[in-house]
Amino acid sequence: MTQSTIAIHLPDGSIKTFPAGSTAHDVAMSISPRLAAAVVVARIKPARTTQASPATTSPDAEASSEDSMYSASEPAAESVIDLSTPITEDVSLELLKENDPEALRVVRHSAAHVMATAILELFPETKLGHGPATDAGFFYDVYRPTPFTPDDLAKIEERMAEVVARDQKFVREFEPREQALAGYRQHHDFMKVHFIERFTRNGEDVSLYRNGSFVDFCRGPHVPSTGRVKAFKVMSIAGAYWLGDENNPQLQRIYGTAFFNRKDLDAHFVHLEEIKARDHRVLGKQLDLFSIQEVAGAGLIFWHPRGAMIRKTMEDWMRDECLRRGYSLVYTPHVMRTELWKISGHEGFYSQNMYTPMELDDADYRLKPMNCPGHILIYKNSPKSYRDLPVRYAELGNVYRYERSGTMHGLLRVRGFTQDDAHIFCTPAQIEDEVVGCIDFAQSVLTTFGFTDFKVELSTWDPKDRKNYAGSDENWDLAVSSLRSALDRKGIPYRTIPGEAAFYGPKIDIKLVDVLGRLWQLSTVQFDFNLPARFDLEYVGEDGARHQPVMVHRALFGSVERFFGVLIEHYAGAFPLWLAPVQVALVPISEKHLAYAEQVKAQLEAAGLRVELDSRNEKMQGKIRDFSLQKIPYILVMGDKESESASVNVRPRGKSQGESMPLADFIAKASELTTTKSTDL
């Protein structure tokens, strides 16, 4: 049914009538020409659904629905459209200006087209893949046998400026599918051919965008013209596998970023600098926390005294907390006979991730990649009654895994690391309480170490793939429902991901959100239906019969190394007092105050505080500067005034002036803040 007029519902509640086929630009012009000039794109939804509950679609849901959006038919749900798209039905319409996050994605996508325009003008032999906007900018995947050099990138950026200066209109065109395919096939544009075949159906028209002589298969939307891409930068180049499969040829992915104005672009680079200043690899060096030594091997961490001090604090807390929560601490060997890894199955399915075997006395030994078999051997060492369950074994276990070169990343991806690993053996009836306990513990870890935000994912099996999972249907159902009800009991929102479970059982992953909003996978609670069977684990039930226990793996820091890395970045190296490796720095004003400073040091240390005294022949200003750069929580300055009154002048981190107080008062305060794990100073 076609209408001759359409009703446009505006956000202020007013409804305006326009001829059918009017555009968002027409609507904006009817309000004010200045508005029309400022608007970038428009968001519409069918008018009748205006009253519907607010959309809560997750980003993931949006991504999965992209298939239909390359065709000519207008989607029914909310969508973002060009200002020049004719509107043919009653809609509620929102005009998006440059301050809208959606508009930013659009200009970045348009910038990708501008970049593609420049690339094809300079390097016509290049074949285009796809060029989406990302959270930080955009990229375009292209195929060209010769690599682009940094010089090429500079040329591309210059040419982009020319394309922008031409202020070419982005025009959407529709073309019969077969015609578009024929054109791309003729130019051997294998990637475009693939995308059209993948995202459109036979007989449809496909959506193309033209600016000048450049045409790209694209669903849009775009800014009105290339002139709107005012501030951009070609950033870097990297390899990317065609369709994400490492068996496919590698494409060149050219990254860039774009904003509506120079100021935002500059701010973006300032932000990148801030991220770099927080980088745990940078801070690890500056604060002398850890190192990685080429001569020793990649992905192996050397914990320097200050880093080791922080690690000790983390580990002490973790062990104490395990004991408080009914875990037993255990230790298991680092190398064990290959025989054991055959029983556990690692020799088969995990071998590629393990260090190669070493031979000793006619037996092969392998470095452990996981702690579970060791814990299982302890469990099996004596018969268990249902009265013994749940058995909870915890270990800060060092594991070694082979990681491919090129995958290592500071503390966050290494070859040797320490898991705060625990295995819980329990009866099916105990599962839910145990899972609740794990989640509660995980929350405690996050809040104790200063994280407030996290996301939870429940990974379940893919029923269509039943044969690839170990364990009985009943066990899977019980485990999944226990995980669900445990999360519900704790009132934690979560996302279910079918098919993401390991073959041996479902799991809950907790991803922590750091102070910059980045997501880190750390804590995990996983069921295992495989190992209890492989090791023939059992307990004697109330009925006198033998039963197989349920086994749960759980790691909360995940890896001590990774957690530490995230912690460094979260705090930007300015650790709260209880974690700081050096808590108090002492600055005597001149050498004649050294003796008093020594006394103060002794008293602080007697109170259990970690102290450093700078006795160098330096001016106090220099010492204060050095300690400030080390991000030490408290700097105590002492001169004549202080030594005569048994006091100290306290300069908390980040403050520029000190306050004098009796030494005893400072000790009381610092001790209190340490025991309460306060983040304040």
Added chain:
RNA sequence: GCUGAUGUAGCUCAGUGGUAGAGCACUCCCUUGGUAAGGGAGAGGUCAUGGGUUCAAGCCCCAUCAUCAGCUCCA
């Protein structure tokens, strides 16, 4: 593992084929200074490693190792 870039003093970096440099840090001397750098002198390098080209290599070529940005994979 793959693509590209990088590897020079403890750190940050300059050095385009002809005698290895700077700032900071370090050591010593002068200075004894009240809240983010006082002054001077000295010491410190097998220019990642191994080959090659050249009269001559930090610089050019090849290989290896490591790091960085990504891809893939993962705690």
